[in-house]
Amino acid sequence: MHLLVYLSLGLFILGAEASSKGSWPCPEPEEIAPCTCNSDAGDINMDCSNVQNDEELSAAFKANFPFTDLNRFTMIKNLSDEKIGVTRLSADTFSNVTFTSFAISHTTLTSVDDxxxxxxFAIMESLVISYSDLTSFPFDILKNCPKxxxxxxxxxxxxxxxxxxxESLEYLQVSHNPELHFNDDTFQTAPNLKQLLLNxxxxxxxxxxxxxxxxxxxxxxxxxxxxTSLVPDSLRFTSPVIKEIKLQKNHIETVDEGFISGLSGGAFLWMQHNRMTEIPENVWREVFDSVVDAASKDLFVFDDNxxxxxxxxxxxxxxxxxxxxIGENTSCDDGTLLNDDILGDFINQHCP
Incomplete structure (x- = not known):
């Protein structure tokens, strides 16, 4: 009888150890459900895309984590699905668990605590919160995130x-936030930006x-x-590697002399779908001359002006x-292409 008890107890312990080893280095699945955890090449990742509300998300991080330094946190739904019902990220949401990257999308998230x-902060390398309902974001935290x-x-x-x-930020995208306001000097203390998307x-x-x-x-x-207009130095660049300036689909009517400087060969300027009626020589000749050494063509795109x-x-x-x-589809207000030979011959013949 005692032998059977010991055997049963031994099998139970072995089963428990097997279960732990099966989930290690992640927490036990039932403790973090509906979140899931996986390990890949030494990285521990967590996916909470199936949580329904704030309480479920916070509860998952009350589990026993063998390791608290995780790699990637994901909470994403397809745009065709119903939004994830998380509304707030608080100071306690993730407990003591850390991540190097966060990817959050298509949620009802309205606020993120400081x-x-x-x-x-010390290890975070990327943070994405998109297609959600944020009315504010604590941009001030960036000074505490050195990576x-x-x-x-x-x-x-x-x-x-x-x-x-x-000093570390290289990619900043705040696109598609209607009526977003920022100061004239907002980017002066982010010198290493490579990609800046403000569309x-x-x-x-x-x-x-x-x-x-x-x-x-x-x-x-x-x-x-x-x-509606570009004033002197509004597009003054000191970067020697500027490749693209996108201004298409604005309401630009007037462009002042000296509005742009610092371009080099190969830089694309997208100005299509605006309201410009003139290309004044005193404004544009210097801009064209700044890229004449480029091997590329169609650097300045003016279609639909x-x-x-x-x-x-x-x-x-x-x-x-x-x-x-200049882009080959640049045209006059009557639809005649600027590169039309008849137009060029006529202007050269009749204009002093």
Whole structure:
């Protein structure tokens, strides 16, 4: 009888150990459900895409974690599915568990506490919260995140972006936040930005030197906004590697002399779908000359602007070099292409 008891007890212990070894280095599955955990090449990742509310998310992090330094946290639903019902990330949500990256999308999240990611500040490298309902985000935390390179908070309802204090940040996307406001010097303390996406935020004005502090900037996206004019130095760049400036689908009518500087060969300027009627020589010749050494063509794209094709464009159409730089679909207000040979011949013949 005693032998049977000992055998039964031994089998129970062995079974328990097998279960622990099966989930290790993750917590026991039932303790974190409906979240799941997996280990891959030494990285421990956690997926909480199936949680229904704040309480379920917080409860998962009350489990016994063999290790608390995890790699990736995911909470994402397809846009065709119902949103994940989490509304708030508090200082206690993740307990003592840390992550190097967060990917959160398609939720009912409306607020993120200043300390929600505090345990991860020292190691966090990327943070994405998209297609949710955030009305604010604690941008001030960036100064406490020395390894954060990638921050994306697009497709939310954020109304204000405070100054970005970060030496590490390389990618910032705040696109699709209607009526988002920021200060003229917001990016001056983020010198290592490479990709800056500010499209579709209802931006109306670009102050002089707004992006002059970005010495490594490669892409600036200001498309689909409400910009009506470009003033001197509004697009002054000090980065020698700038590749793309996107201004398409704005309301740009006037462009002042000296509005842009710092371009180099191969930089693309997207200006299509605006309201410009002129390409004045005093404004644009220097801009064209700054990229003449580029091997690429169609660097400046002006499609769908109602340009008046008169003697004021002779400086442009009479130059094969400039006509190579300008996009081949640039047209007059009557639809005639600027690179039309008949138009060029007529202007050269009749204009002094």
């Amino acid at each position: 300390l929600a990611f505090s345990k991860s 954060l390179k990638d921050l994306r908070v697009f497709n939310n309802q954020i109304k204000h972006m405070s100054n970005i204090h970060s 579709k935020i209802d931006l109306q004005y670009i102050a002089p030197d707004t992006f002059a502090a970005q010495e490594r900037l490669e892409t600036l996206d200001l498309s689909e906004n409400k910009i 109602p340009f008046r094709c008169d003697c004021h464009i002779k400086w442009l159409v009479s130059s094969d070099t400039y006509m190579t730089i």
